[in-house]
Amino acid sequence: MRNDSITNSNAAKTTSLLRSFIAAACAESPHLLRVLHAVQQQFLHISDQAAHEVAAHLDLPYSQVDAVVEFYSFFHKNPRGRYDILFSNCTSCGYMAGGVDLMTMLARRLGVVAGKTRNDGLVSIDQTSCIGMCDHGAALLVNGVPVVRVDAAMITRIANLVEAETPLADWPAGWFYVEDNICVSGLLLNDVLTAGDSLHAMLARGADDTLNEIIQSGLRGRGGAGFSTGMKWKFCREAQGDAHYVVCNADEGEPGTFKDRILLHSHADALFEGMTECAYVIGAEQGFLYLRGEYRYLLPHLQSVLARRRELGLLGADIFGQTGFSFDPEFDFDIEIVVGAGAYICGEESAMIESLEGKRGIPRLRPPFPVTHGYLGQPTVVNNVETFVAAAHIALRGSAWFRSAGTGSSAGSKLLSVSGDCAKPGIYEYPFGVSIRQVLDDCGATDVLAVQVGGPSGTLIGSAEFNRRLSFDDLQTGGSLMVFSRARDLLAVIVNFAYFFAHESCGLCTPCRVGTSLLRNGLDKIASGRGTRYDLDEMQRMAMLVKRRSHCGLGQTAANPILDALQRFPQVFEKRLVLREFEPHFNMDAALEEARQISQRDDAAAHLSQT
Ligand SMILES: Cc1cc2nc3c(=O)[nH]c(=O)nc-3n(C[C@H](O)[C@H](O)[C@H](O)COP(=O)(O)O)c2cc1C
Numbered sequence: 001m002r003n004d005s006i007t008n009s010n011a012a013k014t015t016s017l018l019r020s021f022i023a024a025a026c027a028e029s030p031h032l033l034r035v036l037h038a039v040q041q042q043f044l045h046i047s048d049q050a051a052h053e054v055a056a057h058l059d060l061p062y063s064q065v066d067a068v069v070e071f072y073s074f075f076h077k078n079p080r081g082r083y084d085i086l087f088s089n090c091t092s093c094g095y096m097a098g099g100v101d102l103m104t105m106l107a108r109r110l111g112v113v114a115g116k117t118r119n120d121g122l123v124s125i126d127q128t129s130c131i132g133m134c135d136h137g138a139a140l141l142v143n144g145v146p147v148v149r150v151d152a153a154m155i156t157r158i159a160n161l162v163e164a165e166t167p168l169a170d171w172p173a174g175w176f177y178v179e180d181n182i183c184v185s186g187l188l189l190n191d192v193l194t195a196g197d198s199l200h201a202m203l204a205r206g207a208d209d210t211l212n213e214i215i216q217s218g219l220r221g222r223g224g225a226g227f228s229t230g231m232k233w234k235f236c237r238e239a240q241g242d243a244h245y246v247v248c249n250a251d252e253g254e255p256g257t258f259k260d261r262i263l264l265h266s267h268a269d270a271l272f273e274g275m276t277e278c279a280y281v282i283g284a285e286q287g288f289l290y291l292r293g294e295y296r297y298l299l300p301h302l303q304s305v306l307a308r309r310r311e312l313g314l315l316g317a318d319i320f321g322q323t324g325f326s327f328d329p330e331f332d333f334d335i336e337i338v339v340g341a342g343a344y345i346c347g348e349e350s351a352m353i354e355s356l357e358g359k360r361g362i363p364r365l366r367p368p369f370p371v372t373h374g375y376l377g378q379p380t381v382v383n384n385v386e387t388f389v390a391a392a393h394i395a396l397r398g399s400a401w402f403r404s405a406g407t408g409s410s411a412g413s414k415l416l417s418v419s420g421d422c423a424k425p426g427i428y429e430y431p432f433g434v435s436i437r438q439v440l441d442d443c444g445a446t447d448v449l450a451v452q453v454g455g456p457s458g459t460l461i462g463s464a465e466f467n468r469r470l471s472f473d474d475l476q477t478g479g480s481l482m483v484f485s486r487a488r489d490l491l492a493v494i495v496n497f498a499y500f501f502a503h504e505s506c507g508l509c510t511p512c513r514v515g516t517s518l519l520r521n522g523l524d525k526i527a528s529g530r531g532t533r534y535d536l537d538e539m540q541r542m543a544m545l546v547k548r549r550s551h552c553g554l555g556q557t558a559a560n561p562i563l564d565a566l567q568r569f570p571q572v573f574e575k576r577l578v579l580r581e582f583e584p585h586f587n588m589d590a591a592l593e594e595a596r597q598i599s600q601r602d603d604a605a606a607h608l609s610q611t
C-alpha cells in the first residue's frame with residue numbers, strides 16, 4: 001500500500017515536471033523539431049505522454065508529432081543512455097578509418113549491445129550515417145558533440161570516463177577539436193569577408209543590378225543540381241505570394257562531404273550576408289538556416305554571429321538603420337536556425353521545407369517547385385551554403401571577378417571535401433575544370449584504384465578516367481571526393497553505400513523503399529561469397545528499376561555505385577560468385593551475430609555452417 005502511494009507520487013512528480021518543461025519549451029519556440037530536440041535532450045527519449053503534451057501545446061494532431069518522432073533518427077521513443085554514443089559508419093570515417101570496429105570494441109568494454117541502452121541507463125552505443133568528419137579519422141558523437149581521431153587507445157579511456165560518469169567538460173579538450181583542414185584555397189577561401197562589406201556593395205548597386213550581377217556571374221548551385229542561382233532568385237522574385245522566404249541548405253548529408261562545415265565555422269558572416277542579399281532581391285523578411293543535426297555543436301557559434309549582426313544593424317528590423325545606410329527603411333530581415341534530426345533525405349529541398357514546417361521529411365511532388373510554392377506554400381529560394389557564400393563574394397567583387405575562374409559553363413570555383421586513402425584529407429578549393437589527377441596529386445594519393453566523385457549518389461571512376469574534369473559538363477559533385485587505393489576491397493565500399501541508402505530511404509515510394517533493401521541484401525550475399533550469376537543479373541535489373549522508377553533524387557541515384565562498379569569494375573563482383581545455379585538468401589550464421597554479441601562468444605562452436 002505504502003509502496004503504491006510512493007510510486008503514484010513519483011509518477012505525479014514526473015508528469016508535472018514533463019508538463020512544465022514542455023510548456024516552457026513550446027513557449028520559447030513553437031517549432032516542433034526544436035521542442036522535440038529539447039525533450040529528447042532532457043528526458044533522453046520522447047515518451048508517448050510527452051508526444052501528447054507537445055501536440056496539445058502546439059495545437060498539432062498527435063499523429064503528426066508521433067510520425068515525426070518515428071521518422072528522425074535522433075528522436076527516440078525508448079530512453080537512450082545518459083552517454084549516447086553514435087559512431088559514424090560512413091565509408092571514410094566509419095569503414096576505412098576503422099570506426100565501426102572501434103564501436104564494437106567500446107560496446108564490449110562497456111557491456112552494451114550496439115543499438116541498445118545498457119540496463120542501468122548509463123550508456124547507449126550505435127552507428128549513425130556520416131557525421132561530416134571524414135578528414136578527422138574515425139569519429140563519433142557523444143550526446144551530439146563530435147569526438148574525432150578516435151583510436152583503440154582512446155576507446156579504453158572513453159570507457160573509463162563513461163563508467164566514472166565524468167562530465168563531457170572534463171574529457172580531454174583535444175578530442176573535441178574539429179579543424180578546418182584547408183589544404184588548397186581559392187576564390188572563396190583566400191580571405192574572410194568583413195561583416196557588412198558585401199551588403200554595402202549590394203546596397204550601392206541596388207536590388208535589380210545585384211540580381212543582374214548574380215545572373216551575369218554564371219553562379220550555379222553548389223548543392224549538386226547546378227541550377228542557375230540568379231535565375232532561381234529571379235523566378236522567386238517574380239512569383240506571387242503573401243510572403244517570400246530564403247532557406248539555406250546546411251544539411252550536408254552526402255557521405256564524404258564536409259565543406260559546408262568549414263564555411264559555417266569560419267565564413268558564417270559571408271553566408272548570412274549572401275542570404276540577406278537574396279532576401280533583398282526577392283523581397284523576403286524571413287530566412288531559415290537548416291542545420292544538420294550532426295552539426296548541432298556549431299549552433300552556439302552561429303547564434304552568436306547572428307546576434308552580433310543584429311547588434312551591428314546588419315540583420316533584424318530596419319537593416320542598415322543603425323549604420324547610416326538606411327536608404328531603404330522598409331527592409332527587415334532575420335534568420336532563424338532550425339536543427340535537423342538525422343535524416344539524409346531532408347537535404348532534398350522539398351523534404352527540407354516539409355521538415356521546416358514541422359513534418360516528416362518526405363519529398364513533395366514537383367512541380368510546383370519551391371520558387372513558387374515552397375515554405376508554407378509561398379515562394380522560397382533554397383540554396384546551398386557554398387552558393388550563398390559565393391553570392392556574397394560576387395556582390396562585393398562583381399561578376400567578372402567570379403567568371404575569371406572556371407570554365408564557360410562552370411564559372412568560379414568549387415570546394416571539395418577530400419577523404420579516404422590520401423596523405424592530406426581536407427578542403428581543396430579549385431577553379432572548375434580541374435582534373436581528378438591534379439586533385440589526387442595534391443592530396444598525396446598514390447596507387448589509386450578508384451575515386452568516388454560526389455558521394456555515393458555521384459560517380460565512381462577508375463584510373464582510365466582520372467583526366468576527366470570537375471565541371472557541370474563532365475564530372476559534377478556537391479563536394480565529396482573519396483579516394484580508394486588498390487589495397488581496398490571495393491566491394492565492401494559498395495556494400496557500405498548500399499546500407500546507407502537502404503537506411504536513409506524515406507519509405508514513400510516502393511521502388512526505393514523495397515529496392516534499396518533488396519540491393520543491400522543482394523550485395524551482402526555476393527560479398528559473403530554466396531552469390532551466383534543469377535543474383536548478379538537480378539541485382540543489375542533491380543538497380544535499373546530503382547533508378548528509373550523512384551520518386552526523388554535519393555532513389556534515382558541510390559543504385560549509381562552498383563551500376564558504376566558493374567560497368568567499370570565487374571571483376572570485384574565476379575571473383576566472389578559461386579558457380580552454382582542457386583544459393584539461399586538467408587544466412588543462418590549471420591542471423592546469430594546478435595546472440596554472439598550478447599553472450600560475448602565468437603569461438604568456432606558459436607558459428608553455424610550453411611553447407
Ligand atoms: C537526397 C538528396 C539530398 C540532398 N542533400 C543536399 C544537401 O545536403 N545540401 C544541399 O545543398 N543540397 C542537397 N540536395 C540538393 C537540394 O535538393 C537542392 O537542389 C539544393 O539545396 C539547391 O541549392 P543550390 O541551387 O544552391 O545547389 C539534395 C538532394 C537530394 C535529392
Ligand code: SF4
Nearest residue numbers: 506508509512552555
Ligand atoms: S525515392 Fe526514396 S527517398 Fe525519395 S521519395 Fe521515394 S522512398 Fe522517399
